[in-house]
Amino acid sequence: MKIKPILPLLILSGALPASQDVARHTQEELHRLHQDTKAYIASLEDPQRDAYQKPHEVVTALDLKDGEVIADVGAGAGYFSLRFANHVGERGRVYAVDISPDMVRHLNRRIRDLKLRNVVTVLAEPDDPLLPDGSIDRFFLCNTWHHIDGQSRYLALMKRILKPGGQVVMIDFQKKELPVGPPVEMKIAREDLIRQMETNGFRLVKEHNFLPYQYFLIFAVQ
Ligand SMILES: C[S@@+](CC[C@H](N)C(=O)[O-])C[C@H]1O[C@@H](n2cnc3c(N)ncnc32)[C@H](O)[C@@H]1O
Known part of the structure; x- marks a missing residue:
């Protein structure tokens, strides 16, 4: 695997610069970032993120x-979500699910500005994506699983919501010191996630290894 040069580690102090998602965060910095929606959005959308997140390849x-x-x-x-919209066609649909009203408002504006007709936002509950049973081909979660409350129940809900043959895609940070992402103690190890998915009735069907800092796992219902 060819790893791109590591981006410079930003030293965070009082103010939170827009490009901080390329830096490693302490829990306190993350908490502050999550309170400041503008800075949070800027960090998620930072073009420097593309170097390791490889959205096109994903x-x-x-x-x-x-x-x-x-x-x-x-x-x-x-x-x-906005990238997916170009790939599922007019008959397809992207449900952009989030619990943050600020994020959903921001997304609604972008969807309107980009004139996208196949992306629907969902203001969800922390323990429920609020999607209809049997409606989804694939769940996709990037850097989100550790935020979810009641994960076993959430997985049971996902099973109900998936169409037959549906899949769950999980991308998350490797549980070790990295130049990017949350502190190690907040991360979920790849092996622990696979075990948790198996315990809850999913099996690993595919894995991609081209992301330098994250695992990229695809699960199907057992
Ligand atoms: C680290 S960001 C990742 C955003 C996006 N997946 C990306 O890769 O750019 C985590 C997002 O998950 C949302 N979130 C946190 N808990 C959630 C939950 N229980 N259900 C749905 N979204 C949640 C947060 O509001 C935030 O927008």
């Missing part, structure tokens, strides 16, 4: 189909 690897229905849980500012 979307290509997903091989989205015309007419597919994908739910981006923890959609944030729409980093992936």
Whole structure:
């Protein structure tokens, strides 16, 4: 695997610069960032993030189909949702699910400005994506799983919401010191996530290894 040069580690002090998502965060810095929606959005949308997040490669690897229905849980500012919109076609749908009213408002503005007709925002509950049963081909979660409350119950809900043959895609930071992302104690190890998914009735069906700091796992219902 070829790893791109690591981006410079920003030293965070009082103010939170827009480009901070390329830096490592302490819990306190993250908490402050999450209180400041503008800065949070700027960090998620920071073009420097693309160097390690590789959005084009991720979307290509997903091989989205015309007419597919994908739910981006923890959609944030729409980093992936808005890209997915170009790949599922007019008959397809992207549900951009988030619990933050500020993020959902921001997304609604972007959807309107980009004149997208196949992206629908959902203001969800922390323990429920509020999607109809049997409605989704794929769940997609990037850097979001550790935010979810009551994960076993959430996985049971996801099973109900998935169409037959549906999948859950999880991208998250490797549980070790990295130049980007949350502190180690907030991360979920790849092996622990796989175990948790298996315990809750999912099995790993595919893994991509081109992201330098994150695992990229695809699960199906067992
Ligand atoms: C680190 S951001 C990731 C955003 C996006 N997935 C990306 O890769 O740019 C996490 C997002 O998850 C949202 N979130 C936190 N808890 C959530 C929950 N229980 N259900 C849905 N979204 C949640 C937050 O509001 C935030 O927008």
